[in-house]
Amino acid sequence: MKAEELKQKFEEAGYETWIKEREEGIRIRTKRTSLWIKVEKEKIKDAIGYFVEIADVYPHFSIISASDEGDNVELNYHFTLGFGELHEEYSVNFKVAVPKSDLVIDSITDIVPAVIYSEREIREMMGVEFEGLQDKRHMFLTKDFPDGIYPWRRDETAPKDTNKLYETWKEGAK
Amino acid sequence: MRYEIPVGPIHPALKEPIMIKCTIEGERIVDVDVICSQNHRGIEWIGMNRNNPVQSLYTAEKICGICNLCHPACLVIAVEEIADIRAPERAEYIRVIQSELERIHSHLLWAGVAAHELGFDSLLHYVWLVREKVMDTLEIVNGARVPKDTIMYGGVRRDIKDEHVPKIRDMIEYYWQAFDKLAKLFLEDKTIKMRTREIGILPYEDAIKLATVGPTVRASGVKKDVRQDMPYFAYPDFEVKAITPDMLTGKVVGDVYDRIIVRLLEVKQSMDIIEDALNNMPKGEILAEPKMMKLINQIKKAEGEAIGRHEAPRGEDIHYVKLKAGFEYLYAWKVRAPTYINILSWRTMLMDMQIADIPIVAASIDPCMSCTNRVIIADEKSGKEKMLTSDDLHRLSVMKTRRLLR
Numbered sequence: 001m002k003a004e005e006l007k008q009k010f011e012e013a014g015y016e017t018w019i020k021e022r023e024e025g026i027r028i029r030t031k032r033t034s035l036w037i038k039v040e041k042e043k044i045k046d047a048i049g050y051f052v053e054i055a056d057v058y059p060h061f062s063i064i065s066a067s068d069e070g071d072n073v074e075l076n077y078h079f080t081l082g083f084g085e086l087h088e089e090y091s092v093n094f095k096v097a098v099p100k101s102d103l104v105i106d107s108i109t110d111i112v113p114a115v116i117y118s119e120r121e122i123r124e125m126m127g128v129e130f131e132g133l134q135d136k137r138h139m140f141l142t143k144d145f146p147d148g149i150y151p152w153r154r155d156e157t158a159p160k161d162t163n164k165l166y167e168t169w170k171e172g173a174k
Numbered sequence: 175m176r177y178e179i180p181v182g183p184i185h186p187a188l189k190e191p192i193m194i195k196c197t198i199e200g201e202r203i204v205d206v207d208v209i210c211s212q213n214h215r216g217i218e219w220i221g222m223n224r225n226n227p228v229q230s231l232y233t234a235e236k237i238c239g240i241c242n243l244c245h246p247a248c249l250v251i252a253v254e255e256i257a258d259i260r261a262p263e264r265a266e267y268i269r270v271i272q273s274e275l276e277r278i279h280s281h282l283l284w285a286g287v288a289a290h291e292l293g294f295d296s297l298l299h300y301v302w303l304v305r306e307k308v309m310d311t312l313e314i315v316n317g318a319r320v321p322k323d324t325i326m327y328g329g330v331r332r333d334i335k336d337e338h339v340p341k342i343r344d345m346i347e348y349y350w351q352a353f354d355k356l357a358k359l360f361l362e363d364k365t366i367k368m369r370t371r372e373i374g375i376l377p378y379e380d381a382i383k384l385a386t387v388g389p390t391v392r393a394s395g396v397k398k399d400v401r402q403d404m405p406y407f408a409y410p411d412f413e414v415k416a417i418t419p420d421m422l423t424g425k426v427v428g429d430v431y432d433r434i435i436v437r438l439l440e441v442k443q444s445m446d447i448i449e450d451a452l453n454n455m456p457k458g459e460i461l462a463e464p465k466m467m468k469l470i471n472q473i474k475k476a477e478g479e480a481i482g483r484h485e486a487p488r489g490e491d492i493h494y495v496k497l498k499a500g501f502e503y504l505y506a507w508k509v510r511a512p513t514y515i516n517i518l519s520w521r522t523m524l525m526d527m528q529i530a531d532i533p534i535v536a537a538s539i540d541p542c543m544s545c546t547n548r549v550i551i552a553d554e555k556s557g558k559e560k561m562l563t564s565d566d567l568h569r570l571s572v573m574k575t576r577r578l579l580r
Binding site for chain 1: 179214218221255263266267313382383385396397400403405406407408409410411416454456466479481494496505506507511515568
């Protein structure tokens with residue numbers, strides 16, 4: 001299935017989608033294509049479930065990335081599809097905004113088992129709770145890392161005083 | 175009776191700390207748990223809070239010592255897409271050559287480690303002797319054996335000059351001669367075959383479901399290679415084909431032996447790509463914007479998000495980058511190295527194997543993390559603990575090889 005076809009299908013199902021392209025190569029020109037799909041928080045399981053269902057092969061899960069957008073925490077679920085064919089692969093990215101007032105989202109571990117490490121990582125780094133995630137231990141941070149501090153956040157829950165060392169290196173600092 | 179064996183967290187032979195907790199019944203492994211939280215360096219945090227994008231490029235280079243080109247490569251692909259920077263044609267070719275040189279040295283390093291884990295130390299020394307040739311070439315081209323520091327937004331910092339070309343060709347010639355001997359040593363030796371055939375099997379379906387990447391997934395028969403599927407730099411020109419073990423043996427088993435085949439064939443493939451690139455290298459500039467301040471300002475003005483993917487020696491590497499106009503650092507930066515996702519497959523591979531197989535199975539995904547240092551065998555019933563060191567585990571592995579040799 002081409003990226004255009006998949007875009008069509010998701011649009012018919014009522015999702016907002018857009019495609020980004022960039023040309024690569026010198027003698028032979030190809031395009032790197034990425035399809036972006038905006039999903040509401042409550043619909044994440046439906047969207048991913050629908051995606052796995054309509055894809056020709058089982059999609060390859062890459063990673064969940066996150067960014068702090070003020071009132072929301074934005075999560076991106078990155079997948080790829082179409083691998084195995086020359087220059088045919090494209091990435092499929094689901095974009096979800098989780099409001100900071102209610103930082104809970106459904107876990108998709110029952111649909112895509114490989115996402116477990118990533119959900120554990122987002123949970124400790126961003127403070128997003130995953131409903132249905134079985135294993136809630138820390139992934140990369142140590143066991144005794146304090147609760148309520150989330151390294152990737154840009155608000156009052158971010159670690160403080162971590163930049164002290166750097167401050168002393170800055171020009172003119174005493 | 176069930177025993178729990180924590181393998182790790184530190185091992186000097188491999189690079190980073192990790193712990194594998196195996197539950198065993200007799201000699202058979204019945205459960206596996208991986209614990210990563212040993213040493214988090216917060217590199218993404220540094221890129222998001224401390225360094226400007228050019229400094230982050232050098233920080234990215236320090237994520238991994240062995241494949242130090244793949245992380246800046248991913249970052250560069252993502253940022254160039256957001257800021258709409260185009261590298262000159264010659265630079266794209268140099269990036270390909272540097273990536274493939276890295277692949278050759280990384281795969282040969284792995285072959286040596288694998289030989290050591292099996293107890294063939296003379297083979298380890300021979301492979302690493304052969305590897306010196308590519309290290310010398312890297313030193314000639316980059317001025318250092320391991321760190322390259324050559325990738326920059328909009329090009330590369332160092333040209334491959336005319337006087338370097340014969341040296342690289344000389345290296346390729348050397349490896350064509352060494353290759354047959356290496357293949358014979360690894361693939362035809364009876365004991366290596368006995369220690370690796372049907373050991374640590376990862377079936378096709380599991381490989382796809384667990385989202386494994388690189389030689390690990392290709393050894394299970396999945397034709398997945400970013401250079402083939404979604405090429406970047408100058409890779410579309412070479413029409414790379416993903417290598418699977420059936421190209422040599424006609425069948426896919428998905429065991430450690432197949433992973434050896436894939437890596438050996440990939441060394442050959444890399445030599446072909448380098449040769450092709452040298453023959454067709456365009457002339458011209460190597461940097462789109464040589465003035466650093468101008469470049470930093472251009473990136474600072476850019477806004478948007480993108481993903482950069484690169485086929486590193488261990489598998490697909492992916493970075494997600496988000497830039498905001500006027501923001502000094504990368505607004506969001508997520509790094510996913512191949513081992514992050516590949517360690518999920520350890521459980522499937524190690525199930526029902528023996529303790530003596532842990533070192534070679536763990537090493538077979540070429541983890542960029544460590545294992546086997548301190549092993550505690552805890553008897554759940556009596557509560558007694560016994561420490562096994564990496565040497566003990568290694569000794570067990572060597573003993574198994576010796577047993578099979580008889």
